[in-house]
Amino acid sequence: MPRRCTVCDHPERHSIDEALVTGAPYRSVAKRFELSESSVYRHKTGHLPAHLLKAREAKEAARADDLLDQVRNLQAHALDILERAEETGDLRTALAAISQARGNLELLGKLAGELDERPQVNLLVSTEWLELRAVIIGALSPHPGAREAVLRAIEGAGDGNAS
Numbered sequence: 737m738p739r740r741c742t743v744c745d746h747p748e749r750h751s752i753d754e755a756l757v758t759g760a761p762y763r764s765v766a767k768r769f770e771l772s773e774s775s776v777y778r779h780k781t782g783h784l785p786a787h788l789l790k791a792r793e794a795k796e797a798a799r800a801d802d803l804l805d806q807v808r809n810l811q812a813h814a815l816d817i818l819e820r821a822e823e824t825g826d827l828r829t830a831l832a833a834i835s836q837a838r839g840n841l842e843l844l845g846k847l848a849g850e851l852d853e854r855p856q857v858n859l860l861v862s863t864e865w866l867e868l869r870a871v872i873i874g875a876l877s878p879h880p881g882a883r884e885a886v887l888r889a890i891e892g893a894g895d896g897n898a899s
């Protein structure tokens with residue numbers, strides 16, 4: 737069995753790590769937490785980087801999850817508004833909801849890391865976008881003029897981005 741690290745096992749390990757991160761000399765940290773200088777040094781060079789990396793990854797993953805949830809929420813609202821606007825024939829609101837939903841999709845893609853390499857291509861073939869496109873066309877079917885204008889705008893934007 738390898739010898740356990742007295743710093744890793746220390747009940748105040750987080751405070752020790754924090755002190756080391758802020759640049760406190762390992763000698764003073766050892767003194768403060770009544771540890772041997774050599775074990776603090778060994779911990780700082782051998783174990784601390786892994787701890788920090790883990791903490792940062794966990795934090796970033798949590799933050800990304802939170803953002804994704806928020807955008808998904810926004811998207812659900814936008815689609816809800818689009819649906820209601822469709823029922824009442826409120827084209828202005830429908831168009832605003834469509835534009836919002838499209839922005840949300842782009843944001844979702846970016847957050848998911850899918851749009852980093854080929855943003856427009858991925859967006860235009862994504863299932864969510866195609867579904868939304870079908871919803872838009874369906875919503876505007878009682879209004880052929882508006883539908884044509886929206887389709888033209890969408891296709892135009894797609895062509896512009898792809899070229």
Ligand SMILES: [Zn+2]
Pocket residue numbers: 741742743744745778779783784
């Ligand atoms: Zn350690």
